[in-house]
Amino acid sequence: MVSPILTVDVEDWFHVCGHPLYSDPATWAGREKRVHAGVESILALLDGTGSRATFFVLGWIARQSPALVRRIADAGYEIGCHGDVHRRVFEMTLPEFREDVRKSRGTLQDITGSPVTSFRAPEWSMLRAGNPAFAVLVEEGFTLDSSLTTAPPVGEPSNPTRPVMLETASGPILEVPPLMGTFFGFRAMWGGGVCARLTRESRVGAAIDRSLAAGIPPVLYAHPWEFDDAHPAMPGLSPVQRLVHFSGRTRTEGRWARFLKRWTFAPISSARAA
Numbered sequence: 001m002v003s004p005i006l007t008v009d010v011e012d013w014f015h016v017c018g019h020p021l022y023s024d025p026a027t028w029a030g031r032e033k034r035v036h037a038g039v040e041s042i043l044a045l046l047d048g049t050g051s052r053a054t055f056f057v058l059g060w061i062a063r064q065s066p067a068l069v070r071r072i073a074d075a076g077y078e079i080g081c082h083g084d085v086h087r088r089v090f091e092m093t094l095p096e097f098r099e100d101v102r103k104s105r106g107t108l109q110d111i112t113g114s115p116v117t118s119f120r121a122p123e124w125s126m127l128r129a130g131n132p133a134f135a136v137l138v139e140e141g142f143t144l145d146s147s148l149t150t151a152p153p154v155g156e157p158s159n160p161t162r163p164v165m166l167e168t169a170s171g172p173i174l175e176v177p178p179l180m181g182t183f184f185g186f187r188a189m190w191g192g193g194v195c196a197r198l199t200r201e202s203r204v205g206a207a208i209d210r211s212l213a214a215g216i217p218p219v220l221y222a223h224p225w226e227f228d229d230a231h232p233a234m235p236g237l238s239p240v241q242r243l244v245h246f247s248g249r250t251r252t253e254g255r256w257a258r259f260l261k262r263w264t265f266a267p268i269s270s271a272r273a274a
């Protein structure tokens with residue numbers, strides 16, 4: 001019997017990939033920090049439900065707010081790694097990627113005192129199952145990844161849609177992909193993100209049930225900024241970026257609240273037993 005899986009990518013509202021105004025870490029010190037508010041909303045939502053979750057935390061966030069990471073771990077949730085400064089994998093050389101994941105994993109492990117073995121790439125940027133960066137993850141101590149989707153341009157249609165062991169030059173790693181569906185006939189993520197938010201809740205709910213019936217753990221995801229009532233305005237985003245970030249954003253909290261009444265969620269490590 002598989003469980004539905006709940007995940008949170010712990011980043012702040014300004015952690016937008018590939019944007020001249022937002023993605024440079026040198027600009028982050030002057031930004032209003034809001035991640036705590038969103039994380040507290042999520043923890044409050046989960047509290048008392050019996051559900052568990054995995055929080056994939058940026059190394060940068062962990063260095064800014066080690067107490068936030070401790071708070072999540074002490075509340076009984078799993079800590080995973082979301083990279084160090086939210087750079088997409090394909091923007092880095094392999095040595096740079098190694099440095100990024102080594103630094104972020106080390107930061108998180110120093111704070112929690114526990115091994116961090118699960119990884120999610122910023123913006124699903126592992127892209128394909130044959131990416132040599134998977135071997136780097138194995139060499140750096142990761143045994144599980146949740147970064148492959150089948151929706152172009154952030155994934156390839158041949159990528160897995162259920163947990164599968166990927167063989168790399170350095171050994172195996174378990175890939176646990178997010179729940180997929182369609183949006184206006186195209187492959188789209190239903191585990192979270194703009195297409196999920198703009199899809200009727202009943203359709204996403206039915207997809208979760210179908211996935212469970214098929215023995216495939218449906219993986220849901222969200223970000224703390226989707227749970228923040230005081231999200232700052234973001235001048236300078238392109239129309240598409242604005243749509244991806246803001247459209248249906250405030251639906252996430254109510255939807256998760258109702259889903260948490262309907263199912264008991266597990267952390268991503270539960271897929272190891274599936």
Ligand SMILES: [Zn+2]
Nearest residue numbers: 009011122123
């Ligand atoms: Zn992210």
